[in-house]
Amino acid sequence: MADRMSTVDQAHAELEREQQHLDELFDRRDSLIGTVARDRAAHLATAHDEADRTTAAAAVAALTRREQELERADRGLCFGRVDTDEGEQRYIGRIGLPSEDEDADPLLVDWRAPAARPFYTATAAQPLGLHRRRHIRTDQRTVLSIDDELLDAENTSDASGLVGEAALMEALDARRTGAMGDVVATLQGEQDEIIRASHRGCLVVQGGPGTGKTAVALHRAAYLLFTHTHLVERGVLVVGPSPAFLDYIDQVLPSLGETQVVATTVERLLPGAEVGRVDTAAAAEVKGRALWADVLRRSVQARQPVSRAIEVPYDGERVTLDEPAVAEILARARAGQASHHLARERFREQAIDALAAAALKRAAQLLEEVEHGFEDILGKLDKSLRKQAEVVGVRSSSRGVQVDGVATAEDAADLRRDLATSPDVLAELDSVWPTLDPQRILGGLLADRAVLAEYAPELTDADRAVVCRPEGAAWSVPDIALLDELADLVGETDRAGEVAADNSRTLAERASADRTWAFGHVIVDEAQELSAMQWRMLVRRCPTRSFTLVGDVNQAYAPGSAPSWEDALASSFGDRWRRTELTISYRTPREVMERTAPVLAAAGSSVEPPRSVRSNDRLPTRREVLEARLVTEVTDAARELSERYRGGQVAVIALPGRHEALRAALGSSAEGHAQVRLVSPLDSKGLEFDAVVLVDPHAVAAGPRGWSSLYVCMTRCTQELHIVVPSDGSITPDVDVLAGQGWSSR
Ligand SMILES: Nc1ncnc2c1ncn2[C@@H]1O[C@H](COP(=O)(O)OP(=O)(O)OP(=O)(O)O)[C@@H](O)[C@H]1O
Numbered sequence: 001m002a003d004r005m006s007t008v009d010q011a012h013a014e015l016e017r018e019q020q021h022l023d024e025l026f027d028r029r030d031s032l033i034g035t036v037a038r039d040r041a042a043h044l045a046t047a048h049d050e051a052d053r054t055t056a057a058a059a060v061a062a063l064t065r066r067e068q069e070l071e072r073a074d075r076g077l078c079f080g081r082v083d084t085d086e087g088e089q090r091y092i093g094r095i096g097l098p099s100e101d102e103d104a105d106p107l108l109v110d111w112r113a114p115a116a117r118p119f120y121t122a123t124a125a126q127p128l129g130l131h132r133r134r135h136i137r138t139d140q141r142t143v144l145s146i147d148d149e150l151l152d153a154e155n156t157s158d159a160s161g162l163v164g165e166a167a168l169m170e171a172l173d174a175r176r177t178g179a180m181g182d183v184v185a186t187l188q189g190e191q192d193e194i195i196r197a198s199h200r201g202c203l204v205v206q207g208g209p210g211t212g213k214t215a216v217a218l219h220r221a222a223y224l225l226f227t228h229t230h231l232v233e234r235g236v237l238v239v240g241p242s243p244a245f246l247d248y249i250d251q252v253l254p255s256l257g258e259t260q261v262v263a264t265t266v267e268r269l270l271p272g273a274e275v276g277r278v279d280t281a282a283a284a285e286v287k288g289r290a291l292w293a294d295v296l297r298r299s300v301q302a303r304q305p306v307s308r309a310i311e312v313p314y315d316g317e318r319v320t321l322d323e324p325a326v327a328e329i330l331a332r333a334r335a336g337q338a339s340h341h342l343a344r345e346r347f348r349e350q351a352i353d354a355l356a357a358a359a360l361k362r363a364a365q366l367l368e369e370v371e372h373g374f375e376d377i378l379g380k381l382d383k384s385l386r387k388q389a390e391v392v393g394v395r396s397s398s399r400g401v402q403v404d405g406v407a408t409a410e411d412a413a414d415l416r417r418d419l420a421t422s423p424d425v426l427a428e429l430d431s432v433w434p435t436l437d438p439q440r441i442l443g444g445l446l447a448d449r450a451v452l453a454e455y456a457p458e459l460t461d462a463d464r465a466v467v468c469r470p471e472g473a474a475w476s477v478p479d480i481a482l483l484d485e486l487a488d489l490v491g492e493t494d495r496a497g498e499v500a501a502d503n504s505r506t507l508a509e510r511a512s513a514d515r516t517w518a519f520g521h522v523i524v525d526e527a528q529e530l531s532a533m534q535w536r537m538l539v540r541r542c543p544t545r546s547f548t549l550v551g552d553v554n555q556a557y558a559p560g561s562a563p564s565w566e567d568a569l570a571s572s573f574g575d576r577w578r579r580t581e582l583t584i585s586y587r588t589p590r591e592v593m594e595r596t597a598p599v600l601a602a603a604g605s606s607v608e609p610p611r612s613v614r615s616n617d618r619l620p621t622r623r624e625v626l627e628a629r630l631v632t633e634v635t636d637a638a639r640e641l642s643e644r645y646r647g648g649q650v651a652v653i654a655l656p657g658r659h660e661a662l663r664a665a666l667g668s669s670a671e672g673h674a675q676v677r678l679v680s681p682l683d684s685k686g687l688e689f690d691a692v693v694l695v696d697p698h699a700v701a702a703g704p705r706g707w708s709s710l711y712v713c714m715t716r717c718t719q720e721l722h723i724v725v726p727s728d729g730s731i732t733p734d735v736d737v738l739a740g741q742g743w744s745s746r
Contacts, residue, residue, distance in 0.1 A: 069257030210587025276474030285560030288531025339491025
């Protein structure tokens with residue numbers, strides 16, 4: 001008893017010590033916020049003119065970012081400590097806090113710093129110079145509990161290979177809130193390795209459901225921005241599968257103090273193009289094929305200008321360029337890899353130069369004639385000559401016309417400017433080389449099967465039939481990648497990109513407004529869903545090809561999505577990518593995960609589902625009911641779960657055709673109970689809930705990519721899965737992989 005008391009006392013004393021330390025950290029953080037605010041005010045106060053303000057802008061932006069980072073760090077400011085063999089204690093936190101004494105060690109080490117690494121990777125077998133790892137659980141400024149792991153060779157408690165197992169299990173068992181949180185306090189070794197991998201080239205992270213791919217991808221974004229300062233300038237692009245998914249992950253990066261990130265879906269990447277239509281699966285598959293790059297190039301090439309003579313009015317005279325001269329200018333403008341609009345811009349510049357030279361030559365000729373005494377021509381020239389005379393050095397006076405015959409550079413520049421701003425000249429040049437509108441080109445191409453046959457001979461008649469649509473119809477998600485390809489071929493018309501150049505705007509605003517913005521790194525979640533044309537679109541956003549792609553080929557849903565990473569990436573990355581794997585499922589309990597093996601096999605996969613880190617003894621249930629009773633049964637199950645998982649999230653996953661009836665019956669969730677959400681299989685991708693009621697799974701499996709879709713639906717729960725099967729539905733025994741052992745009937 002005495003021993004037990006002393007252990008309790010000891011634990012209490014440790015808790016007190018950690019509380020004291022946390023208080024000191026918060027004091028330091030608060031004082032740093034004050035310093036940053038004062039520094040920022042000083043920068044602004046000393047900026048007297050525009051040039052000062054421009055110089056100060058970068059420093060002010062950096063200070064603002066630091067202030068936001070400090071302010072947001074109050075949840076889990078410090079979450080860990082490592083004790084080294086040398087007797088050093090190093091605290092690990094969400095951000096770094098320097099000591100007031102510049103020569104002293106930091107008070108808190110940022111989780112991304114190299115010095116924090118052993119916290120995530122040390123094991124009893126490989127202690128990396130540590131003898132203790134401590135997880136510190138806090139609520140704002142209060143220490144709630146501490147949990148120690150001793151990293152001695154005799155300690156076999158980490159045989160699971162998990163880091164901070166107690167803290168991890170507590171995090172995984174917690175109620176879901178509907179928003180993803182960061183996992184910075186409990187990152188595991190295999191995740192840490194991926195987060196810190198080199199940012200160069202393309203890294204593919206394959207992992208089954210719940211293995212932490214999304215978590216790893218987002219923490220990697222934060223790590224890369226912390227470690228490689230050049231990325232802060234260009235930002236990191238995070239591409240997710242749907243707006244619902246972006247809402248779900250919305251808070252993770254801000255909680256990690258990151259603002260230099262643009263999170264979006266692939267179809268929102270093209271400024272000015274809106275999606276308002278859903279393609280059939282067949283149309284989406286055809287539109288995703290890489291061959292469209294050639295089809296679209298041909299359709300732009302067919303709109304190349306044809307050489308012809310140019311004639312423009314200028315001060316009562318006609319200035320002309322003959323056809324061979326225009327042909328030469330066109331050829332010069334087109335040389336190299338320039339886009340349609342960039343080449344057009346060159347053409348206009350050179351054509352105006354040539355017209356100006358022709359106008360000067362014509363005026364000089366006229367003046368020569370004047371010098372030789374053709375008074376009648378003088379009369380004819382009258383007003384127009386006076387104007388041109390200024391250009392070529394003719395001075396008129398009451399005593400008549402004086403000619404020196406030489407145009408100054410300034411005169412020539414004036415004439416050129418006159419031509420370059422003349423509406424007649426611009427209209428003539430436009431008619432030779434008009435601007436192109438990607439939306440009109442694609443609209444025209446998809447509206448006419450004969451045109452499509454001309455430009456897309458690679459497609460079959462059946463393919464062309466499925467992609468044809470009425471002119472003026474709204475755009476679909478796959479159309480956006482085609483529009484983006486066209487936008488790239490035709491190039492920008494005004495290259496200024498006012499918003500993109502406006503340094504007072506956030507990086508997200510500037511980058512989102514500019515199709516040509518080059519990001520420092522791109523992270524793609526659910527990357528297995530992207531088509532070849534969408535990959536091309538993304539590669540254009542990062543010319544250095546610095547990518548992290550996370551996904552699971554076994555969860556692929558998109559029509560035509562590739563069966564392997566090799567196939568998916570061949571057209572855009574060739575073999576210039578490396579692959580790594582996440583193997584442990586943190587989300588889905590073992591009891592549920594085991595039931596997915598036959599589904600995965602039916603989906604055509606040869607791999608096993610990932611190993612679950614948890615078991616909770618709750619067998620998934622299967623209830624068979626008559627169709628007429630199905631809505632009642634689902635509603636009752638959802639209500640029961642909603643009460644059991646108070647404060648959490650329950651999902652009813654059903655095909656959209658069942659939503660109307662289910663929504664009406666489910667109504668709104670009772671006060672204090674778990675929120676019940678009705679989602680389609682597609683929308684459930686990437687999300688998670690405490691418990692899931694899956695409606696008519698055989699109908700899900702019967703749809704396109706059905707088994708993969710069913711695999712996704714079954715792996716969304718952190719605690720319980722219940723399936724409701726209509727007993728008068730069409731389950732053929734040989735496909736009923738949801739029967740047999742491992743299911744409970746209640
Ligand atoms: N190291 C960790 N500590 C605590 N929680 C973790 C950890 N790794 C993952 N998780 C949690 O596990 C769950 C699944 O993670 P995540 O959504 O990143 O998996 P995923 O591989 O993207 O899943 P899916 O492919 O099914 O969408 C999340 O709740 C996440 O917060």
